[in-house]
Amino acid sequence: MLTDQQIRIARSAREYVAEHGEAPSMRELAAAVGLSSVATIAYHLQRMRERGEPVATRGRRISRRCPSCGR
Template identity: 45%
Template sequence: MNRRPEHLTEREEEILRCIRRGIEDKGEGPSVRQLAHAVGMRSTASVAYHLANLERSGALIRDGRGWNTCRLGH
């Protein structure tokens, strides 16, 4: 059972779905640029902002410097 904090925004849930799909399909999460494209955002900085929020909430855990090395938390 995947438990997520209840305070995630709809956009953050969408980003998590894209990351989950990337991990299932390719074994690693998509890049910030790929995430931006997948969720219809132009700004990679906005995606990075959402990723940082997800990391703070514990929904994502980064294993390295890049976001594509992250794994799902909780």
């Protein structure tokens, strides 16, 4: 079961996707639910994923591949 805060996060993420056509960044998601801390959003997102309620966010992807050759 999700907390009230997690429900607000999930709802805000869905609304953002509907409006913008892409997932929000964690900063945008934090602003949408009235939080100033991205770490708090990250904490809630991790707990939500553990409970089987994934919420998509966009941001930098960590890649181990070489940007020049793709290896």
